[in-house]
Amino acid sequence: xxxxxxxxxxxxxxxxxxxxxxxxxxxxxxxxxxxxxxxxxxxxxxxxxxxxxxxxxxxxxxxxxxxxxxxxxxxxxxxxxxxxxxxxxxxxxxxxxxxxxxxxxxxxxxxxxxxxxxxxxxxxxxxxxxxxxxxxxxxxxxxxxxxxxxxxxxxxxxxxxxxxxxxxxxxxxxxxxxxxxxxxxxxxxxxxxxxxxxxxxxxxxxxxxxxxxxxxxxxxxxxxxxxxxxxxxxxxxxxxxxxxxxxxxxxxxxxxxxxxxxxxxxxxxxxxxxxxxxxxxxxxxxxxxxxxxxxxxxxxxxxxxxxxxxxxxxxxxxxxxxxxxxxxxxxxxxxxxxxxxxxxxxxxxxxxxxxxxxxx
Amino acid sequence: xxxxxxxxxxxxxxxxxxxxxxxxxxxxxxxxxxxxxxxxxxxxxxxxxxxxxxxxxxxxxxxxxxxxxxxxxxxxxxxxxxxxxxxxxxxxxxxxxxxxxxxxxxxxxxxxxxxxxxxxxxxxxxxxxxxxxxxxxxxxxxxxxxxxxxxxxxxxxxxxxxxxxxxxxxxxxxxxxxxxxxxxxxxxxxxxxxxxxxxxxxxxxxxxxxxxxxxxxxxxxxxxxxxxxxxxxxxxxxxxxxxxxxxxxxxxxxxxxxxxxxxxxxxxxxxxxxxxxxxxxxxxxxxxxxxxxxxxxxxxxxxxxxxxxxxxxxxxxxxxxxxxxxx
Numbered sequence: 105x106x107x108x109x110x111x112x113x114x115x116x117x118x119x120x121x122x123x124x125x126x127x128x129x130x131x132x133x134x135x136x137x138x139x140x141x142x143x144x145x146x147x148x149x150x151x152x153x154x155x156x157x158x159x160x161x162x163x164x165x166x167x168x169x170x171x172x173x174x175x176x177x178x179x180x181x182x183x184x185x186x187x188x189x190x191x192x193x194x195x196x197x198x199x200x201x202x203x204x205x206x207x208x209x210x211x212x213x214x215x216x217x218x219x220x221x222x223x224x225x226x227x228x229x230x231x232x233x234x235x236x237x238x239x240x241x242x243x244x245x246x247x248x249x250x251x252x253x254x255x256x257x258x259x260x261x262x263x264x265x266x267x268x269x270x271x272x273x274x275x276x277x278x279x280x281x282x283x284x285x286x287x288x289x290x291x292x293x294x295x296x297x298x299x300x301x302x303x304x305x306x307x308x309x310x311x312x313x314x315x316x317x318x319x320x321x322x323x324x325x326x327x328x329x330x331x332x333x334x335x336x337x338x339x340x341x342x343x344x345x346x347x348x349x350x351x352x353x354x355x356x357x358x359x360x361x362x363x364x365x366x367x368x369x370x371x372x373x374x375x376x377x378x379x380x381x382x383x384x385x386x387x388x389x390x391x392x393x394x395x396x397x398x399x400x401x402x403x404x405x406x407x408x409x410x411x412x413x414x415x416x417x418x419x420x421x422x423x424x425x426x427x428x429x430x431x432x433x434x435x436x437x438x439x440x441x442x443x444x445x446x447x448x449x450x451x452x453x454x455x456x457x458x459x460x461x462x463x464x
Numbered sequence: 465x466x467x468x469x470x471x472x473x474x475x476x477x478x479x480x481x482x483x484x485x486x487x488x489x490x491x492x493x494x495x496x497x498x499x500x501x502x503x504x505x506x507x508x509x510x511x512x513x514x515x516x517x518x519x520x521x522x523x524x525x526x527x528x529x530x531x532x533x534x535x536x537x538x539x540x541x542x543x544x545x546x547x548x549x550x551x552x553x554x555x556x557x558x559x560x561x562x563x564x565x566x567x568x569x570x571x572x573x574x575x576x577x578x579x580x581x582x583x584x585x586x587x588x589x590x591x592x593x594x595x596x597x598x599x600x601x602x603x604x605x606x607x608x609x610x611x612x613x614x615x616x617x618x619x620x621x622x623x624x625x626x627x628x629x630x631x632x633x634x635x636x637x638x639x640x641x642x643x644x645x646x647x648x649x650x651x652x653x654x655x656x657x658x659x660x661x662x663x664x665x666x667x668x669x670x671x672x673x674x675x676x677x678x679x680x681x682x683x684x685x686x687x688x689x690x691x692x693x694x695x696x697x698x699x700x701x702x703x704x705x706x707x708x709x710x711x712x713x714x715x716x717x718x719x720x721x722x723x724x725x726x727x728x729x730x731x732x733x734x735x736x737x738x739x740x741x742x743x744x745x746x747x748x749x750x751x752x753x754x755x756x757x758x759x760x761x762x763x764x765x766x767x768x769x770x771x772x773x774x775x776x777x778x779x780x781x782x783x784x785x786x787x788x789x790x791x
Contacts, residue, residue: 177566225743231750234510234565235701239746242701245694246739253732370693374512374573381570411585418578425570426560 116303118310120173120318122387122437132389139295148287152359157399158294159355161392164383165305166348167376168391172384173309174341175321180222180240181376183247184215184346185353186367190251190266191215192357193275197264201276201284204358208278211354212347219346220339227338232324241373248368271364278358285358294355298392301348305388317341382424384431394432477603482727484601484608487616489726489734490719494619495678496692497699497711498626499671505705506643506663509561509568513553513576514696515689517668519583521546521675522688529594529679538594539676546672547665554664562660583686596680615677619715622670627708629666639663694735698742704752713753717741 117124123132139158143151163185170176188211195207226239255268266272277284278293285293308314319327320334328334357363366372383394398417405413428435500514511517525542529535553575561568598610630636641649642659650656674692682691702718703710721741726734749756764770 171566177569225746226750229746229750231746234508235750237510237566237569238697238701242694242697242739242742242746245697246736246743249694249735249739253735370512370690371577374570377570378573381567411581414581415578415585418574418576418581421574422557422571422578425567425574426557429564429567 115307115310117306118314120309120314120386121306121389122384122433123389136299140292143288143291151291152287155291155294155359156356157396158291158298159352159359160379160395160399161298162301162348162352162355163376164379164391164395165301165388166345166352167380168383168385168388169305169309169348170341170345171377171380172386172388172391173314173321174317174338175324176338176342177234177237177377178240178342178345179237179373179377180244181345181349182367182373183240183244184219184349185356186247186251186363186365187218188212188215188350188353189357189363189367190272192354193272193363194261194264196276197272197274198262201279204276204278205280208354208358211357212350215350215353216343216347219349220343223339223342223346227335227342241370244368244373245370248365248370251365251368267364269365271362273362275357275361275363277361278355290359297351301351302388302392309388378421380431382421382428382431384433384435387431387433387437390431390433477606478727480603481606481608482723484613485727486719486723488608488612489722490715491612491615491619492678492692493695493699493718493722494623494711494715495615495674496696497703497714498622498707499667499669499674500696501700501703501705501707501711502626502670503664503667504700505707505710506639506667507562507660508565509558510565510572511667512569512572513579514572514671515691515693516576516579517546517550517671517689518675518678518692519579519686519689520549521672522679522682522684523583523587523591523675524672525676525679526591526594526684530592535594535597535680539673542676542679543669543673546675547669550668550671551661551665553668554661558664559657559660580686580689587686589685591684593684594680609681612681618677622673623708623712626670630707635659635662694739698738700752701742702745702749702752704749704754706752706754706757709757710752710754717753 123129142154146154163181166184167178167181170178191211191214192204192207195210196204199207222240222243226236231239251266252269254266255270257265259266259268264272277286277290279285280293283289309317316327316332316337319330319332320337324334327337353367356367379395379398380391382398383390383392385391401420402413402417405416424432496518499517500511503509503511503514521542523542524545525538528541529538533541557571557575558568561571596609596611598614600607601610601613628636630640638649638654639659639662641652641654642656646656649659675689678692682688699711699714699718703712703714718738718741722734722738724734725737745752751758
């Protein structure tokens with residue numbers, strides 16, 4: 105029994121994730137406890153506000169997964185995010201608060217299907233590298249243009265008016281078992297979902313599938329020569345990324361009770377890329393951590409009312425990308441490894457033994 | 465810009481209107497894209513601050529023109545200021561990103577938000593606009609800004625200029641050599657670092673020129689450059705990496721589609737048609753028009769006749785069987 109549990113936990117660790125040591129997991133548990141204790145310390149209202157950072161975590165994970173692990177840079181994650189949010193809004197405004205769970209599912213399904221269609225067009229069309237970024241960016245801007253011009257009353261789906269730049273107000277909170285989740289309860293919903301998703305993705309990227317993804321990232325032609333259907337791998341990864349972004353967008357619409365075309369704007373489209381590059385694009389935990397940090401910081405800066413907030417954020421980004429090319433977590437990880445090696449060497453010398461080779 | 469929501473009647477006036485709208489769309493697409501395409505096609509950097517380079521050109525031009533200088537002088541100054549600005553940015557920041565094209569998107573995005581906000585802090589939400597030269601052409605019930613139409617000819621001149629720079633000058637030769645194989649070019653004595661600086665400066669100047677030319681026609685706000693982004697990226701997707709052929713053919717194709725739909729339905733449908741065309745183009749021509757031209761050349765080089773080389777199995781490509789450059 106214990107053996108089986110151990111091997112199940114072993115699936116969480118592997119060469120494709122940063123943080124496989126006991127020290128990491130201890131810190132991780134402390135972090136998770138901190139996240140779950142947060143509402144008790146600050147109250148329901150603040151927790152509700154903070155759920156935004158948690159739900160953005162899915163959006164960050166979606167990009168981290170396809171860019172960091174499969175080497176496909178997508179500018180379009182916010183498109184799936186926005187589509188899921190709009191779908192959630194349209195369904196709930198038509199069928200009322202009782203339909204929020206089906207609406208949430210519909211949002212995620214729409215995002216996934218659209219990602220699959222776009223992914224099919226791109227990857228089976230032979231588009232690679234930086235062209236994927238351009239195509240996904242163009243796709244996102246298409247949606248922006250479209251949604252921005254839907255202010256007229258003819259742009260309505262049932263009772264839900266799309267509303268152009270004014271957006272779609274009055275979207276109900278997600279309701280489970282008759283209770284509308286907001287504030288603290290919504291926070292816990294998102295936190296649990298995010299925790300489960302994170303652990304699940306760790307298992308996934310350390311599995312055989314994860315290794316194939318990394319093979320495609322490292323050398324697509326070689327992976328293809330070895331017999332892997334790289335187009336299908338990228339298509340599948342992109343579709344799954346759309347699903348994650350969809351979860352994020354559906355939660356966003358429920359969180360703010362509102363959605364507008366700014367979710368398709370270039371300024372928002374670039375955010376996931378910013379989070380993931382700063383956290384470390386090959387690190388799932390880095391993506392989530394950077395999302396919390398950057399969004400919190402920009403919120404705090406914006407709350408000061410200073411017009412310099414955006415300039416500070418831009419400068420910070422530029423500094424990080426210049427000084428830490430691989431991102432924050434990989435940098436910390438390499439420092440930690442150097443430190444450990446040094447400690448081992450020192451201990452080895454004092455015991456007059458040959459220092460053990462660190463197998464990473 | 466004139467947009468009519470009424471259906472077009474087949475008369476001479478609406479045909480003239482359609483033609484002028486086409487010229488306007490063509491000019492806008494080409495001018496919005498050229499700076500971006502030069503920097504992307506030649507250096508592989510996707511410049512997300514492209515709109516803000518346009519902004520620099522527009523603001524410099526407007527400030528000079530409002531101060532009393534003739535418009536042509538203002539345009540030249542605006543273009544030069546943007547070129548200098550681009551070169552300074554390249555030397556201080558972007559030169560660290562040549563090996564990291566994806567990181568360069570993050571860096572240029574950071575530059576973009578800093579510039580938009582910086583402009584807002586320094587100049588406020590708008591500045592006084594330069595007046596539009598020329599006036600308008602009237603015909604029947606319609607009228608059209610003569611200046612906007614004349615930009616079509618300017619855009620053709622710009623394309624011709626780019627073609628000449630890259631094919632007839634020493635800089636162009638060295639630039640193309642550097643793009644094809646930087647190591648070999650360096651071994652042959654080309655100062656590739658300098659070529660990168662100059663190419664970036666050239667691309668920036670083109671973006672600045674675009675801003676300068678459109679400064680009198682669009683409202684001057686810190687988001688000025690954002691007006692151009694959609695058209696610029698769509699033109700890059702459809703045109704591909706080749707500056708002259710790709711961009712001009714994309715301009716013709718997309719300009720025609722956009723003008724037709726704007727004229728017959730509305731400006732809104734014109735934009736949607738533009739974007740739909742871009743999506744279809746992606747599937748049929750993954751590397752844009754440039755890719756199709758290269759394919760054609762490759763097939764000719766492989767000994768096919770013109771007729772054979774032109775035959776593109778469109779339906780097969782659409783369904784995902786073969787076709788495309790790297791299949």
